[in-house]
Amino acid sequence: MVEDVQILEEGIREQGKSGNLLADIDNVVDKTLQIYELTSKESEIIVSIGSSISMLLNTLKVSLSLSPSTFHADFAGIKSAILNNNAEVIILQSTGNIITKKFAELNSGQVMRLLEEIIPKLDQSADEKKNEATEKIGTLKKVAKQMQRVKVQIKHKGDPDSEGDE
Numbered sequence: 001m002v003e004d005v006q007i008l009e010e011g012i013r014e015q016g017k018s019g020n021l022l023a024d025i026d027n028v029v030d031k032t033l034q035i036y037e038l039t040s041k042e043s044e045i046i047v048s049i050g051s052s053i054s055m056l057l058n059t060l061k062v063s064l065s066l067s068p069s070t071f072h073a074d075f076a077g078i079k080s081a082i083l084n085n086n087a088e089v090i091i092l093q094s095t096g097n098i099i100t101k102k103f104a105e106l107n108s109g110q111v112m113r114l115l116e117e118i119i120p121k122l123d124q125s126a127d128e129k130k131n132e133a134t135e136k137i138g139t140l141k142k143v144a145k146q147m148q149r150v151k152v153q154i155k156h157k158g159d160p161d162s163e164g165d166e
Contacts, residue, residue, distance in 0.1 A: 043104065046111055050103025053118070054087040060125045061085075070113050075099060083118060 057063065066081035066089065077094035084090060087103040106114065 042108055046106060046108065047104045049111065049115075050087040050106075053083075053103065054085060056122055056126075057083070057085040057087065060122070060129050062125050064118055064121050064125075066114070067117060070117050071110065074110060083114070089114070 063085055064083045066083055068078035068081060071081055071089070071091060072078055075091055075093065079092045079094045081089060081091045089101045089103070089106070091099040091101070093099065103111075
């Protein structure tokens with residue numbers, strides 16, 4: 001009878017281990033599915049970011065020089081790199097090879113390194129363009145005001161009531 005109790009206890013322990021194992025498997029499967037869902041949306045998000053960056057670059061009418069270190073881990077011997085207004089990264093290697101990567105082809109690590117580098121540059125460029133536009137508009141307003149004098153003078157001269165005032 002003692003042997004029967006021991007066998008029964010071992011069976012219960014094995015069921016407990018199996019239950020824990022099944023719960024662990026279920027947990028791993030759930031996490032893996034969540035990771036799959038998240039990473040499957042990653043490319044959509046990167047495409048969206050690239051599209052927005054392209055709009056910013058086109059609006060600001062700039063391309064940005066990039067530090068070779070931004071893509072150094074991914075491409076050997078980078079001499080220079082540029083982000084053009086189509087949100088393409090153009091890399092010139094010291095061998096003379098030119099590599100063009102569309103923004104959508106970048107992985108999340110590359111995108112993050114690129115964003116860390118370009119956001120301050122975009123901000124500076126936007127400040128410069130805004131200042132230029134503000135200055136131009138201010139000058140144009142002054143010119144328009146001066147030109148209004150021509151209208152007033154011509155209208156005043158052409159007015160029959162004002163002829164005797166001269």
